[in-house]
Amino acid sequence: MVTIKKQLVSSRMRTFSGINGRNFITIHETANYAKGAGAQMHADLQSSGFSASWHWQVDDKVAIQSFPHTVRCWHAGDGAGNGNFHSIAIEICVNVDGDFQQAVVNAAALVKKIMHDEGIPSANVVQHHHWSGKDCPRHLRKGDKGIDWASFKRLLPTKADRSSSNLSYGSQGEAVKQLQIDLNKLGYKLTIDSSFGPATERAVKAFQASLKLTVEGIVGPQTQKALKEALVKQSVSRKVLKVGDKGDNVRAMQAALASVGFYPDKGSENYGVDGYFGTKTRDTVKRFQSVYTPTEIDGIFGPKTRYELNRIIKK
Ligand SMILES: [Zn+2]
Incomplete structure (x- = not known):
């Protein structure tokens, strides 16, 4: 198992305002082949103020977190799109003195943990290329270093836990319908239309505020748990x-x-x-x-x- 460390950047100079949606995980490669250009070097680069930002960097030994997942980093090249505003960014190191295949295995272990913590399905683990068309992560895309994108995805749990997926503005379907039913049981007056629009977002924020949770309008594992508890108390x-x-x-x-x-x-x-x-x-x-x-x-x-x-x- 890869060692996981935090070296959080306090400055928000190189991030977007607002709260990151955390519906996707975006995989990058650093494209920095220099000797010693591993995770620690890139974490230090972010600490000293680089021109871009990302949540994690991982090499053949360690994964280092630079920003909390709620921060919107500058990494996807899609402006105010889902890449920058709804995804968690991971940079895989490609330094010549590192073991790239091990770095990819470590990245998969990290992705697995984030999928679990944030309720993100493996289908939403995507390449930087997905957002902006950039050729990144270059070697995983090309498969010229002994491991390709498909092999990387096979390292992830295939069965997505739908019930624990995050719900936020724009989400649709059964899980949203259940959320609306639950909120109405708690006294909110939503139209049950299975679509997470402005009214549902307002209700979620009000619910989060009432319990002093982070008021972000996104239903993740913590808010799901709070909803279940509130319904139990309600039935009491x-x-x-x-x-x-x-x-x-x-x-x-x-x-x-x-x-x-x-x-x-x-x-x-x-x-x-x-x-x-x-x-x-x-x-x-x-x-x-x-x-x-x-x-x-x-x-x-x-x-x-x-x-x-x-x-x-x-x-
Ligand atoms: Zn990239």
Whole structure:
């Protein structure tokens, strides 16, 4: 596994303003054949202020990050296009004293990690050429150094996890539809049209702001997770629950209670979170009430108990 390092550039002089969309990964080669022109040298070049910028450089030993993925770097040659505004840039080093094939293998390991972290499918790992027609990454395109673009792509996981792909302005399809349904359940009033337009973007930003997440209008893994949690809390707040009830509402209530230390049955599997409101769950609700709603200790999960539980979870 390639060593991964950070040497972040603090200056934003050579980047675009706004937040990078992170829907693509763009592969470059440095075209710098000089001895010693490896990842460290290029990271230092960016630190000292080069005329372009990119997120990562990788050689046969190390991958070094220069900019957070949320920064829009100058690398794709497509102006305000998807290359500069929606992709993460990786430069593969071609220095004569380096092992190019190993550098490509290292780049693939890095790409795999970024695909996972940012929810980017392998179909969206593209060449610099894709954006501007430039002959880059030159040797991977030509295959004259023992490894070509197709072999590089084969090093990446083929099965894209669609559910974890980022959604942002312009996205279409089932995942957007589900996002709109989820947002409406949380009180937003979107037209369900499977198309991520200005209204959906506003709703996503409002949701992110309400939870103090980065307000970027892009639905990545963190926002997806927050949405799921918000929906669980929402379902907790729906109904009065009591002994004999069962189902997802009960399960969500039990999970919420357990998350603040009130386990339906601490000794049993899954702490007794089983979707069934029996006497043990009733006693758990009573224990919770004796602490938080001492004037109402009836073992029934009603509005007052629910309000207190939600308040404590939000802390
Ligand atoms: Zn390039």
